[in-house]
Amino acid sequence: MPQLLVDELLDPALSEPVFDETIEYGVTWQFHFGTGCGCDNSVYGPHLAVKNNRVQKIEGKPTLMQWINMTLATARYAYLIYDSDYGTEFTTIIATSLDEEEATTEIEQTIVDALLIDDRISEVTSVEIVSSEDNASALIVDVRLVTFAGEYLNIIFHDIGRGDL
Numbered sequence: 001m002p003q004l005l006v007d008e009l010l011d012p013a014l015s016e017p018v019f020d021e022t023i024e025y026g027v028t029w030q031f032h033f034g035t036g037c038g039c040d041n042s043v044y045g046p047h048l049a050v051k052n053n054r055v056q057k058i059e060g061k062p063t064l065m066q067w068i069n070m071t072l073a074t075a076r077y078a079y080l081i082y083d084s085d086y087g088t089e090f091t092t093i094i095a096t097s098l099d100e101e102e103a104t105t106e107i108e109q110t111i112v113d114a115l116l117i118d119d120r121i122s123e124v125t126s127v128e129i130v131s132s133e134d135n136a137s138a139l140i141v142d143v144r145l146v147t148f149a150g151e152y153l154n155i156i157f158h159d160i161g162r163g164d165l
């Protein structure tokens with residue numbers, strides 16, 4: 001399962017985005033990815049977070065982080081529950097015979113397109129892709145974006161290409 005690390009990015013050199021007061025981070029059910037998460041059950045893969053027999057909720061910025069994680073880890077068109085804008089086509093792109101530069105460009109554009117469908121993301125300012133040192137078929141992606149609230153985020157997503165949700 002891909003791993004998502006998130007740090008706030010405070011870059012005063014970037015222009016100040018306009019705050020949109022009609023959009024909120026919201027509240028949603030919390031998901032865990034993988035085992036050893038401390039849930040009441042030992043389930044592998046994405047699952048609802050359960051503690052004391054209660055499904056856990058998250059609110060605020062963690063809802064966006066979870067959405068980003070699930071979006072970048074879900075294959076587009078693979079699940080009927082999601083519309084055709086949700087998810088990515090990493091597996092398809094990696095499996096093609098494109099050269100490395102073309103594949104990198106396609107993956108970058110796929111990430112930008114996948115993230116900008118959420119109104120909580122105002123702008124994707126950069127996407128950097130490098131090959132994983134541990135696995136040549138996996139990628140590490142560094143995405144910098146601006147939220148609707150004007151917050152700058154730096155997201156590092158590991159192991160893209162090892163499989164979708």
